[in-house]
Amino acid sequence: MEYFTLYNGVKMPALGFGTWTLRGEEGRRCIGEALAVGYRLLDTARMYQNEETVGQAVRDSGLGREEVFLTTKLWQPSNSYQKAKSDLDRSLQALGTDYVDLLLLHEPYPERLEMYRAMEEAYKAGKARAIGVSNFNAEEYESLVQQCEIRPAVNQVESHVYYPRLELCRTLAAQGTQMQSWAPFTEGRRDLFHEPILMEIGAAHGKTAAQTALRYLVQNGIAVIPKSAHRERMEENFAVFDFSLTGEEMARIGTLKGPDSLFGWP
Numbered sequence: 002m003e004y005f006t007l008y009n010g011v012k013m014p015a016l017g018f019g020t021w022t023l024r025g026e027e028g029r030r031c032i033g034e035a036l037a038v039g040y041r042l043l044d045t046a047r048m049y050q051n052e053e054t055v056g057q058a059v060r061d062s063g064l065g066r067e068e069v070f071l072t073t074k075l076w077q078p079s080n081s082y083q084k085a086k087s088d089l090d091r092s093l094q095a096l097g098t099d100y101v102d103l104l105l106l107h108e109p110y111p112e113r114l115e116m117y118r119a120m121e122e123a124y125k126a127g128k129a130r131a132i133g134v135s136n137f138n139a140e141e142y143e144s145l146v147q148q149c150e151i152r153p154a155v156n157q158v159e160s161h162v163y164y165p166r167l168e169l170c171r172t173l174a175a176q177g178t179q180m181q182s183w184a185p186f187t188e189g190r191r192d193l194f195h196e197p198i199l200m201e202i203g204a205a206h207g208k209t210a211a212q213t214a215l216r217y218l219v220q221n222g223i224a225v226i227p228k229s230a231h232r233e234r235m236e237e238n239f240a241v242f243d244f245s246l247t248g249e250e251m252a253r254i255g256t257l258k259g260p261d262s263l264f265g266w267p
C-alpha cells in the first residue's frame with residue numbers, strides 16, 4: 002500500500018474502499034472481505050446509513066482500530082453548528098469508536114461555515130485526526146480557506162479518467178490539501194471497463210482497464226476509493242501499486258478527458 006501524507010502528518014492510504022450502497026448483512030460481508038483483501042481505508046458517510054455496519058465489520062475483522070483509516074461525512078440534515086456537533090457524536094457511536102481518521106463536510110451546504118466550525122472543534126478535541134470537505138469546487142474551496150481556522154486536509158470529489166480534474170488537484174495541492182476521487186469508475190455511468198485505450202495500455206502491463214484507470218489517478222497524486230461487492234474485483238482494484246504508467250501512456254489516457262461532470266455537478 003502507498004500512502005499520501007496529509008499536511009498535518011496523518012498518513013492516509015492512497016487506495017481505500019467505498020461503501021456507498023453497502024448495508025446490512027450483505028454490506029458487512031463485503032466490507033469484511035475488503036478488509037481481508039487488504040484495504041485499510043473505509044469510506045462511509047452519515048448519508049449512507051451504514052456506519053453501524055462499517056463499525057461492526059471492523060470489529061469482526063480482528064484488526065485494531067488504529068489499523069483501519071475511517072472516513073465519515075456530515076450531511077445536510079446536520080445543517081447547524083449544534084446539529085453538526087451532535088451528529089458527529091452519533092456517527093462515532095454508530096461506528097463504535099471515539100474518533101474518525103477523517104471527517105468530511107459532504108457538500109458545500111449554505112451553512113458550511115458553522116458546520117465546519119463544529120468540525121474544527123472536533124479536530125481539536127481529538128474526535129477526528131483530520132478534517133476536510135467534499136464536492137467543493139476551486140472557488141468554494143478557496144473561499145473556505147479564507148474563512149476557516151484549520152484548512153481542509155482533503156477534498157473528496159468526482160474524479161475519473163473522463164473528468165480527472167487535474168487543475169483542481171493542483172489548486173488544492175498548492176495549499177496542502179489532498180484530493181481524493183469518488184466514483185473512480187464513474188459509478189457505472191460509462192463503460193470504463195471496456196474503454197479501448199485503457200484495455201490496450203493495461204494489457205501492455207498485464208493489467209485490466211479498471212486497474213489502469215485507478216493507476217492513472219494515483220499516479221496523478223489523487224487518492225481513490227473504488228467500491229465493489231465482488232471479492233475478485235476488490236482484489237483486482239487493490240493491485241495497482243506493482244506497475245507504473247509511462248509519460249506517454251499517461252498522456253494517452255489524458256485524451257479521454259471530457260469537459261463536464263458525469264454527475265451534473267456545477
Ligand SMILES: NC(=O)c1ccc[n+]([C@@H]2O[C@H](COP(=O)([O-])OP(=O)(O)OC[C@H]3O[C@@H](n4cnc5c(N)ncnc54)[C@H](OP(=O)(O)O)[C@@H]3O)[C@@H](O)[C@H]2O)c1
Nearest residue numbers: 019020021044183184185186187188211227228229230234
Ligand atoms: N463524497 C461524495 O459525494 C461521494 C459520492 C459518490 C461516492 N462516494 C464514495 O466513493 C465510493 C466509490 O464510488 P461509487 O461507489 O459511487 O462508484 P465506483 O467505485 O466508481 O463504481 C462502482 C461500480 O463499479 C463496479 N466495479 C467495481 N470494480 C469493478 C471491476 N474491477 N470491474 C468491473 N466493475 C467493477 C461495481 O460493481 P460491483 O459492486 O457489482 O462489483 C459498481 O457497480 C463510494 O462507494 C463512496 O464511498 C462519495
